[in-house]
Amino acid sequence: MKNKLLAAGGIALTMFSGGTAYAQASPRSPLNDLGVSELRSELTSRYDAAVTMTQDSNVVRSTDSKFLWASETKVWCGIAIGYTKSSTKDEESINKCDAFYARMNAAPPPAPAPYVPPPPAPQPACTASRTTEVFFDWNVDVPAGEAETTLQAIAQNRAQCGWGPLTITGHADKSGSDAYNNALSQRRANNIAAALERLGVPRGDMTVVAKGEGQPKVDTADGVREPANRRVEVLAQDRGN
Structure with a gap:
């Protein structure tokens, strides 16, 4: 709702939507030092500009205060012009006419700068080792139960540290034949790769090697x-390498 203006007994009150009235104090205008004829011309110029602005649909629809200041200007300049018709200068209405006219023509305050969120906090440097070892019992190709925690850490660190492919290398001790140990180390590496795949590491990101x-x-x-020789080594590489 637009603000309503009341003039009574030479005092203007600005009525806001809440019903509260505020008196407007204005500094002394240099227009008071003009002769009556020149003063009337200046007042009329301001009055006409204010009337034009209050009839401008863009101003009426605007959310800034131009319509309010134009309405105040029209009221107070009209009062001051009325006094000049009897060759009288009414300093209060002249002051308010000039002050509101200046507000009416003032540039609107600049729009607030768009909110730019602060940059995200830098991620802490990854300190996890790129090489992890999983050990096996003698002649066993399935890792012990406690190895699950180690494998979970590998999968989590890979995601958090941005690692790329994994090289999974199986080993065996020297307690069997070369052929048997080669096959055993292959099964060990395959089982570790399968466990990591279940934890979310794509099979295509893993290279399985057997060293016997x-x-x-x-x-x-x-x-x-x-x-110490019955083990699988998991080596993480940089992404893209």
Whole structure:
């Protein structure tokens, strides 16, 4: 609802939608120093501009205060013009006419800058090791139950650290024949790859390799059962490599 203006007894009140009235104080205008004829011309110019603005549909529909200031200008300039018809200068109405006219023609305040959300906090640097080992019991190709926690960590770190393909290498100790150990290390690597696939790592992102007893972690004589050599190594590579 547009604000309503009341003039009574030479005092203007701005009536807001809540019903509260506010008196408008204005500084002394230099128009008071003009002669009556020149003053009437200046007041009439302001009055006519205010009338035009209050009839402008764009101003009427606008959400800024131009319509309010134009309406105030029209009221107070009209009062001041009325006084000049009897060669009288009414300083209060002249002051308000000039002050509201200045507000009417003031540039609207700039629109607030669009909200730009702050950049996301940088992710902490990944400190997880790219190489993980899973160990096996003697002559067993299925990892022990506690290996599940290790495999879950590999899958989680791969996602969080942005790792790419995984190379899964199976190994065996020297307690069996070369042919048997090659097959055993292959089964171990395949089982680890299958477990990681169940945890969300695509099979196409994994390369499975079997080394048998050819690359022991601890060098031993042939036939020795060495727990450190019964293992699968999982190596994470950079994405895109």
